[in-house]
Amino acid sequence: MSSSKRQCDGTNYITSTGGLEYLMLWSLVRAATVSETAYDEPKESLNELLLELQKGDASTASWKQSITEGCHCNARSMKDNQNEWHVDNQGLLRRNGAAYVPNDPAVRQEIIQINHDDPYGGHFGKAKTVEIVQRKYYWPTMGRDIKDYVRTCEVCQKMKTPRHRPYGELQSLPIPKQPWESVSMDMITGLPPSADADSKAYDAILVIVDRFTKMAKYFPVRKTIGVVDMAQLFHDRIVYAFGTPASIVTDRGSIFTS
Numbered sequence: 001m002s003s004s005k006r007q008c009d010g011t012n013y014i015t016s017t018g019g020l021e022y023l024m025l026w027s028l029v030r031a032a033t034v035s036e037t038a039y040d041e042p043k044e045s046l047n048e049l050l051l052e053l054q055k056g057d058a059s060t061a062s063w064k065q066s067i068t069e070g071c072h073c074n075a076r077s078m079k080d081n082q083n084e085w086h087v088d089n090q091g092l093l094r095r096n097g098a099a100y101v102p103n104d105p106a107v108r109q110e111i112i113q114i115n116h117d118d119p120y121g122g123h124f125g126k127a128k129t130v131e132i133v134q135r136k137y138y139w140p141t142m143g144r145d146i147k148d149y150v151r152t153c154e155v156c157q158k159m160k161t162p163r164h165r166p167y168g169e170l171q172s173l174p175i176p177k178q179p180w181e182s183v184s185m186d187m188i189t190g191l192p193p194s195a196d197a198d199s200k201a202y203d204a205i206l207v208i209v210d211r212f213t214k215m216a217k218y219f220p221v222r223k224t225i226g227v228v229d230m231a232q233l234f235h236d237r238i239v240y241a242f243g244t245p246a247s248i249v250t251d252r253g254s255i256f257t258s
């Protein structure tokens with residue numbers, strides 16, 4: 001997996017992983033990992049997804065079967081010490097405690113992305129990304145995949161170039177020159193109400209997109225959310241993580257914050 005077109009934010013994965021066949025899976029992965037960061041344990045929903053993937057992968061399934069039956073005659077991977085592998089009580093195949101990720105480019109890419117591009121830690125370097133990912137996940141080509149990913153990460157490449165914000169361009173909407181300099185904010189409404197684990201009901205999704213990287217953040221909200229709560233959410237989830245953008249574009253026009 002090395003595509004120079006790929007970006008860290010995930011927007012190009014669909015093209016870089018072969019097209020439509022991964023589209024559904026990619027959106028499932030995105031939903032399963034949407035709030036995982038480098039500091040979190042994998043979410044339950046991601047473990048469920050990995051379990052499904054493992055079930056659907058014939059070689060993984062036979063490997064699991066040989067482990068659970070205590071038969072070490074399966075020669076699937078002679079290089080690996082079989083004692084390192086176990087099947088947890090959920091049925092998830094693990095190596096040294098890390099969940100095994102079958103050969104699915106979309107899922108592997110997404111796992112690298114959420115752990116490389118951490119909202120609180122910025123973009124980690126190769127070694128740090130490997131360290132974080134291998135604490136939680138395992139696949140044989142992980143080191144190479146992460147190296148390729150970090151090397152071709154457009155955000156990382158751009159961050160190496162010195163730059164400053166343009167001055168005095170308030171007449172028209174400036175084209176952003178760096179991540180989170182300008183964001184767009186839209187509310188998706190008309191959704192059936194849904195509740196989270198705390199039984200808070202939501203009926204809308206606030207979508208905040210970084211206009212530079214196209215990275216989108218989705219927040220469940222009530223469509224009647226007030227300005228104060230909206231500002232609080234924006235501060236806690238965007239400003240705290242990425243800094244104060246110079247402009248916010250909404251469908252009612254632009255708000256310049258500086």
Ligand SMILES: [Zn+2]
Nearest residue numbers: 008123153156
């Ligand atoms: Zn990066």
